[in-house]
Amino acid sequence: MGGNSTKATSGINGAGTQTQQELGIPDSAKLFFEDTKRSARELARDDLIRVLTGRSGDAVNWLQDKFQLDLSKVARLGGHSQPRTHRGNAQFPGMVITYAQMERLEDLAESIPDRVKIKKKARVIKLVKDESGAVIGVEYSHNGKTETAYGPVILATGGYAADFTSDSLLKKYRPEFWDLPTTNGEHCTGDGQKMALAIGANAVDLEKVQVHPTGLVDPNEPDAKVKFLAAEALRGVGGLLLDNTGKRFVDELQHRDFVTGKMWENGKFPIRLVLNGQASKEIEWHCKHYVGRGLMKRFESGEALAKEIGIKPEELKKTFDEYNEISRTKKDPFGKKFFAGGEWKMDDYFNVAMMTPVLHYTMGGLEIDPESRVLDKSGKPIPGLFAAGEVAGGVHGANRLGGSSLLGCVVFGRVSGDSAASYLLQRLGPVAEKAAGRLGAVAGHLGAPSSSSSQPATAAAKEEKKAEAAPSGEKSFTVEEVQKHNKKDDCWVIIDGKVLDVTNFLPDHPGGEKAILLYAGRDATEEFNMLHDPKVIPRYAPEAVIGTLKK
Template identity: 80%
Template sequence: MGGNSTKATSGINGAGTQTQQEYGIPDNAKIFFDDTKKSARDLARDNLIRVLTGRSGDAVNWLQDKFALDLSKVARLGGHSQPRTHRGNAQFPGMVITYAQMERLEDLAVSDPSRVKILKKARVTKLIKEGDVVVGVEYIHGNATHTAYGPVILATGGYAADFSSDSLLKKYRPELWDLPTTNGDHCTGDGQKMAMAAGASGIDLEKVQVHPTGLVDPNEPGAKVKFLAAEALRGVGGLLLDNEGQRFVDELQHRDFVTGKMWENGKYPIRLVLNGRASKDIEWHCKHYVGRGLMKRFDSGDALAKEFGLAPAVLKKTFEDYNNSVRTQKDPFGKKFFSGEWSFDDFFHVAIMTPVLHYTMGGLEIDDESRVISSNGKPIPGLFAAGEVAGGVHGANRLGGSSLLGCVVFGRVSGDSAAKYLLMQASEAVAKAGGRIGQLAGQLGGSSASGPPSASAPEAKKETASSLGVKASSFTAEEVSKHNKKDDVWVIVDGQVLDVTNFLPDHPGGEKAILLYAGRDATEEFNMLHDPKVIPRYAPDAVIGTLKK
């Protein structure tokens, strides 16, 4: 579980939050509403924006209060008139938020299995309808087809990696087909296609956001899947410079605007540069990107100029021009918010940028109660949607920091709506049954017509040390280094040797995040991102031994 949300890097928006009040930031839902409506342009839908922005402060406070999450830093991203994008001091906020909720859900599945059941390795293939009402789903688990009954909430993500034969991306935005993407290969619009096949209305499907700052790996510049450079890197003061060392855009403009200026300028490679102050403000991100070989650190302006292949005087002039904008508050590119002056005598973090497919604003049409709307304009009873699968929330362009917010806000709304719907069904059924509550137990428990699968069918797996039952032993670093291919991947974490071959397709961050450390010690990077309990919770069978000293 987790999807792209685990990889969200900039933070979650919230207006009027406890954190903002502590910093004295004069933000409120009305200001956030206006910013979002302006970004959405002519496709703004006031009812959905009002839910997103009006419940944003409570959503952030809920995450802090109920899950004890660190969201103590606030940044101003592109298109925001106030700093309102929350993150903590370490780790990607998307990972922090999704893991906390996933773990709580998993704990409930253990402590109260009558209420919560998690079924992994299951693929929903069809919505079950009785007349116009969605009453459940059909899904494949192992090699068998099963059914589950009850109201359905779709939270299946977008289609910005839909390179399939029936691609929504190719159908609605064929000119973007060849761009790289930040999305995992699971983002093929399955939820949208399934619901539309059942009569749901699709909306804004041509609205696909191209993020301006995808990180180019110097060792694999043509890779179809890119890591995202968090918008927060520009929010803390990072500058975009072309191959002549010149600025060409307000770095804090809307994403689609910055992307357009990159294409218009056309002087590649385009680099994102952070000075010392910005680097310290977002230190964890920089360290993470450097560790993955996606960003470089330079300890002087001269070294930075050498990386660009330019004379030091060129970058000095760029910095001087920018400092003049800071002092006068008049920028030739229209920038309004600055983070201080730049010095050539400083240290810098630098990465090469490219536009990337990132987010799909289009999806299933929903109302302000997260009910999916049918092609006849009415809510489909029993069907709800939350997150990127739902369209129309962000209009023509999504503001940075509002993807996680959409998940949390409309996730809570859809949960409330589905529970209310189920309660109404139960009440009506009780009345019809003359109070015979026992007859309703199956319905309220979400029973399956074919019964829940008692066990997963054996899955075809590659033969690896762990799958072959190799007993735990000790290995040298040299022995581990030989297992460095996609079909045979070992890594070292905190002195333990893990065979993660079978875990590759399950990793929320994608296969590449693990393959970067194939046959190597991944301790530092792993501990930057994960809590110690992650291995025993999610991949206990991967541990095959210890590192021989």
């Protein structure tokens, strides 16, 4: 579980949040609405944008209050008139947000199994309808058998920016993007959209596929089809985009589609994203993460950076001096209005990565109404069918603002949950009161602080006890033995002195196989601990631990 949301790197938007008030940021839902509508352009759906922006502040406050998440830092991303993209001091915000909710759900599945069930390795085949045309469940395959689950259905299957299948939505609607690399996991093949379309749902804006300007180019694998994303926050804190002559060519904080267009128009690749010392410190965790993966490189001076670009130090200094003057006068030939990162000097250190445009987000999808109900081709809700997140179209119009993907998941996830519970009660009447009450109990448990749980033994507690009770006579391996297992079909890693065989876990890793394979046969402790809570291994891959490292 988690999908691409676990990889979201910049943060979650919120207007009028507690954090903004504490920082003195004069934001409002009205300003956020106007920014989003401007970005959505001619495809703006005021009703959906009003839900997204109007409930944004409450969504961020809910995550902080009910899940005790750190969302204390706020950045201004491209297209925003105020700083409103929230993240914490460490780890990717997408991972923090999705893991907190996944863990709460897993605890509930353990403590109240009559109310919550999770089925992994189960592939939904089709939506099931009754004689009236209402959706009453899903048919799915699990352990080689075809089974059916009954009830209202909420689709949260993501987009289609990795749909390279035979019936690809990407190839049908944007064939010119077919050869571009993607930031999406291979699961993003539009399954939810296709299943709903098969029963008469309507789709909107399927040709609106966002190409993100800043995909990270791995110098060791420059032509890789799947690429990691450089968080937009890297530009939000003051990062500059420089072409192969060491010059700027665009307002780094413009809309994503605009920046991408200017990259192609300029054509002077490789293009580098450069952060000076102050910007690097502001987003230190991200830089450390990218450097650790070999996707970003640190230079100790402007001279060293100029040599890497292949230009004279004087040319790079000229770019810096011109930008310092622009920051002072607020007169940028490229139209930039907001400046961060402080003064640019040659005697500074820099974190630098090469950039390329990448397939990123699909704005198109299933047509929904403000209650997250999926609409048919006549514009009427299909009873029993709801959608949340990237599977739904129309929310972002022609272009999505950075920080609004996680927001769409949280806002429309909560809306669809409310709508599904309400639908169940209305459809079944008094008979459903008990069932709806149980749904309400689940929602209450999911939104309650973990400290208030009265359940005697959550899944997390059981896993921690299991880890503590691990046998002392386990096998031990030398570093040299681990180093031999460094391939996709034979992959070991070292984490906190434990040796893990993650070969079978590779396809299940939310961050993709490549994130683990970078550390095949090596010690991945520092990188792992930057991203994960210690209980992740006993919780999600206890069978992967095969021994300890010999000292």
